[in-house]
Amino acid sequence: MADTDVLVIGGGIGGLGNAYALASGGHRVRVLERSPAFTEVGAGLQLAPNATRVLREWGLLDEVLDAGVQPRRLVLKDAVDGTELTSLEFDKGFTARYGAPYVVIHRTDLLDILHRACLRAGVDLRAGHEVRDLTVDDRGVRADGEHEADAALAADGLWSSLRSRLTDDTPICSGYVAYRGALPVSEVTGVDADALTDVVVHFGPGCHLVQYPLRRGEMLNTVAVFASPGYQRGDADWGGPEELDAAFAGTCPAVQRGLAWLWRDRRWPMYDRLPTDTWVDGRLALTGDAAHPMLQYLAQGACQALEDAHCLAGEAAKRQHAEPADWPEILAAFARSRSARTARVQSTARIWGELWHCDGLTRSLRNALLTGRALDDYQYVDWLYLD
């Protein structure tokens, strides 16, 4: 018998979330992460109530709240003229409706919290281990000849190499690229006050800027995203900083100022894949971005990975009477339960991207529609936050 029930390949937010949830349910879990440490380059991320409900059930919400910020609201503005179009108030009514708060947090901080939680739960965490060979058969899984388990989870992200065992698609480039920056507030001057308390999104033709506070308000997080003309031309090297400035040339001063707080030495081209429900091959299942990579316009990448982890642990718990555990059935039930919802999130994220980046008549219609929205109209998020 193997000394491990579940092998998790990938130690990002999804991998550690799964490991923690399964370990808390009494399963023996080992995580193999190819990086030398459980850390990640990145900046802020958003945790909507569908994710913070999971974190609270896991007993981790207080740590998340301590490390992050509860913004007052999500504000949507037009990047060209700077007008506020609408907002989603994160007030008591919001928290009551969705049963949990909206939180923004540094990606590193969330990863640290999950890492510590895994350690407390007895997860076997192994960094610096890249899986080169995974055998999956009727009896179990084996990674690189040494790590044996009853089941494996591929939590290896957008560029998942394990996904190619199930489907032959490749990531689809949106032609958009993101620049990020997370700086101490003390290093930032001239930022609009609301960006220090709210999630502020400015959307413009072919570009947008997102800003929000991190670490109890001590940091400002900025993300700028734009359609690369170099990508459209077919350039090998596209999306460079010179394109960044040009893409935002027509935006209002508040947006232009925001560009100063971006790291210019790295960038993230934005990819997704089309939805698939081919997530499971016997004792191997895809999870998180490996299963359903999405564009970031709904800010749901991490949230859906946490929902995955919660769901899978729940399917395992429902079947805990079986001895030995029927992992193929647990994994199949997980995929059945999750694939329609994540497909909708993937598809809707694409549409929201169009909505954010439109121009001309479409922009006029979008602005009219958002400006006319009642502040307590939740139709655009109920489906996502209520689950």
Next chain:
Amino acid sequence: MADTDVLVIGGGIGGLGNAYALASGGHRVRVLERSPAFTEVGAGLQLAPNATRVLREWGLLDEVLDAGVQPRRLVLKDAVDGTELTSLEFDKGFTARYGAPYVVIHRTDLLDILHRACLRAGVDLRAGHEVRDLTVDDRGVRADGEHEADAALAADGLWSSLRSRLTDDTPICSGYVAYRGALPVSEVTGVDADALTDVVVHFGPGCHLVQYPLRRGEMLNTVAVFASPGYQRGDADWGGPEELDAAFAGTCPAVQRGLAWLWRDRRWPMYDRLPTDTWVDGRLALTGDAAHPMLQYLAQGACQALEDAHCLAGEAAKRQHAEPADWPEILAAFARSRSARTARVQSTARIWGELWHCDGLTRSLRNALLTGRALDDYQYVDWLYLD
């Protein structure tokens, strides 16, 4: 001294409207129309309150109401799925707000009413006379060496030859073509009941269909408009009936049925021009489509021509103490008074065309915006109907 004060070149709705208004104000008017009779090929047209107010002031509204129909409402529907998006109720509130009713009428009937009114007012009506030469100088105007007057109005329509004396533009083809049909209701089967009482507009991607009753409900008027792929390809002959059927292939059954009631042996390619305020050269002024041809999406072509006529006669009346009448100043005042408004109508008509014919995300936004509109929200028409 000439026996005529004002020579009107063109005997369409705008020309006869001007002739009648000026003659009612005591001016001696002669109309030169190149066709052998004061008639016109066409089907229905819409008269919004900004036009019916003018007709009432002229004492012609009762005749118009007798010949036409007061529809119950304007209904906007999606041509693809057939859903009703919103409506503008032509109820007592509407009539009270705008001071006059909404009327649809056969083009021929309106022209007849204006023609009879001109005869009663003593207008000198001359059909079968195409103006080949117009002399305009400080002292007066002279057409073809025989028709002398103090001033001339070019009411010669979209393709105005007189306009070329003032500006060197040419009509701009939209690439859309209209098919029309006006049939006795007895010849029509299977039409939706609302098309016999309402103005029903179905808009779809690259196409739309408009239907409404005429002649006290005895006739059904149908207009189908679509973007011609042949025009896009640069074909010499474009917009034929085979394109008509293809353009509407994706529409709902109610729209498909409507295509049966179109004349297929003639069609109207749709043109406009960019706004200009160069309408006047001394004693010559452009009016109606010659001054501000527009796409038909606001159904304002005839309405704006009638507004022009009302305005010009008003400017003349304000200056009736001057002897002799200062026509250059009257015409200049008319152009000053009218050019900004008609420019807005021209520009907005183009945008409404985009709005009617959009697809994808833009269509979704449009439908959401219209579906959410309160039935007593008049923001989209106040600017146009209140004047």
